[in-house]
Amino acid sequence: MVGTFATIIIIRDVFKFTQVSEYATGFRLWLILGTALVSAMLVSGILSMLVEMVAYRRLRRMNSGVLAPLISAIGVSMVLSESVRILTDSRPVASPRAMEKKFLGQFFDAGIRIDNTIIVVSALILFAVLITFVNKTRMGKAIRAVSMNPNAARLMGINIDGVISATFLVGGLMTGAAGFFYTLKYENTSAFIGFELGIAAFTAAILGGIGNIKGAFYGGLALGLLETYASFFLGTQWKAVTVFIVLVLILYTRPNGLFGEALTQTRA
Amino acid sequence: MINLRDKGAEIWENQGRVGRIVIAACAIAIVAALPFMGGTFLNTPIADYESVLVYPIAMFVLMAIGLNIVIGKSGLLDLGYVAFFAIGAYTMGLLGTKTGLNTWEILPIGIAMAMFSGIILGVPALKLRGDYLAIITLGFGEIVRIVALNLGALGRSEGIQGIPTPPGIFGIEYAFDSHRIYYWTLLILILLAIWMVRRLSARRAGRAWESIRQDEDAAELLGVPTFKYKVWAFVLGASVGGAAGVIYASKTLFIAPDNFTLQISILILACVVFGGMGNIWGVILGAVILGYLPDRIRFLSEARLLVFGLVLVIMMNLRPDGILPRKKREKAIVKKDAS
């Protein structure tokens, strides 16, 4: 699972692109948005699978420990983000406004904008789908089995390579969607966003507890809220510091994250 | 390449004390003479060859040796090593510009500051393991940079300017552009660091770190005070990073938060893993290659970093244990003296 997060860092760099190529027209809005979202997800997902096959699979077979894939992931990240950078000439790319940012109404003091709503609702839907996938489907169970005990899984006839590919695919899909939402909201993107967001993703996963999807969800939520409040009260420059201090405090009281399982159980 | 290492180890192990001193002296002489080899194929296009030797190469080597203690020997994933480099540099910057102390006087202070922060980071962080430790150390590295970016006393984004160069020793001047003298200074520090690491590796500390890396729980159950030695690893690694930072600041005359990014932590990490974790010579080689490479391939200009990334991926897949992996010199050991 460790390598997955590194990959996420990488993928974020690239997915934005798919979004950019869509035109904004007034009508058939949903169709266009839908296509953009799906293509963003697919590109990321497939890219993610390819990365696994090229950069990590061999290391996994060789049982190389955790650091070699990490460095490989860093290399991949550089390759991908540099490719994007070269293609975009190192400049941010503005995405055409795909839709009116209409206000739908008020909720207490907060205004509700349509793009934010779409994002939140879609994210929840995707999350629900993901949870169902992991918990209820055969592949989902296979994924969990492999993550808990790869050897036993193999002995039970599970195709490890296939499962890992599927895991990366799913990860890529999610990341692609995230990228889509980001560009939808902020309307520009560049080759460098991946890094920062990737670190945020990693942090959110740690916060929620590695190995736990629900945890990742709450972790992400907590992180987002934390960042926003920290920015608000202390100014944006202290945002990261506050977040990390809180992270330390949380890990102190709950060394496995909010919901996580211990990475290394004390065995004897 | 494996045969080269084993052969080298064999030769070394079979020497008596005198033989070893001769070999070491020759090696040091060759390395010390590197600045004179500029103008050959070793030249780098844009940056001045000798300048590159100092930074990034020598600095990276020094830092890689430090980080190797933490990651390579003890198996602790530290993603925020640049923090100690920064602390050393800023100590030099502040004290150098605000007090009358010179570089040599500030060096021990900078090292002490770095070691102190190693304790501050280590004590809470080392209660965690694996990815959790990684993220905390990453955070620490970022926090140091952000604090430097936002504190007026540290110059915010402009950093600190006008940092004094070291005073001359034995009549040798430390002018801003006399790269050689810095190179040799760093060389001395590197030799000291190597001495320290090798010394400790052969004794209790080395065994403690190795046992922690391989099976920390078993180590604890067989009497190794794991927490203490983990913190020591952090502190020693930090001391080396801090020393590098002091010299860096003293050479470049001005420093800014942008010099101390997460990218550097990751780059040093790459040196350690790429070169061969745990093996000090591997780590040095890794640092030399990864420090040298980006400047050497500048002719690729735009695609420079992309190629660098590719090199990382390819190397790790070909040699996951690094170029010179850790491997006990089992075959070469004929007789060991019980020094």
Place this chain on the structure above:
Amino acid sequence: MSKSLIELKNVSMKFGGVTALSDVTFDVKEKEILGLIGPNGAGKTTVFNVITGVYQITSGEIIFDGKSLAGVKRYKITKRGVARTFQNIRLWGDMTALENVMTAADTHKKSGLVSGLFGFPISRREEKRDKARAQELLDFIGIGEYSDRLAKNLPYGVQRRLEIARAMGAEPKLLLLDEPAAGFNPAEKVELAATIRKIRDAGYTVLLIEHDMSLVMKVSDRVVVLDFGQKIADDSPRKVQDDKRVIEAYLGVPEDAS
């Protein structure tokens, strides 16, 4: 009547809803070899774990050498004189056999990092002394010729014996052996039995978990039997073998008994 080296008094160990040990009381006398047996899952390894401090017991107390072990850090427990082997071998593979033993011996050194770095005489002395002692221990166990080989390259039988030598390296008063004969053939088991007796005669106290009944009965002075976390017998090997409860625990109750 020799005194008890370690006493477990009313020790219970609960993990959430699972009770691994329930009100277990027994002691190990100095220089005795105590066999700890019981069906799988009876709690034998848990006993090792609570003695060595891997888990803190939920109730009861453990007194070692007159002092309670409650709340004592694991490496300190080793320093006080308790060392163990592991059921699944947990040697430090990248270190030599000698280094594995020396690492355990380090726990009693007075010199540490600083004196090692600067080469203080005390560090050099202790290092030399412990190195010689480590080689002695390897020879004692019969694997002296492997001292410079990497632990991960050693044959299985040698590794198992290295585990024991390493634990002895910590100069323990109490040696906990966790299934030391696993995977041994009969001839090796006979050798092992002799080795264990040799260890006891050298002055160590041994607490032994083993599944091989004949080995346990042959080597132990006394046997404690656990079943489902409770002690069901505590007597000489002969008496335990004939104990009805023990037989039932292992073989189950015959079907027609009600």
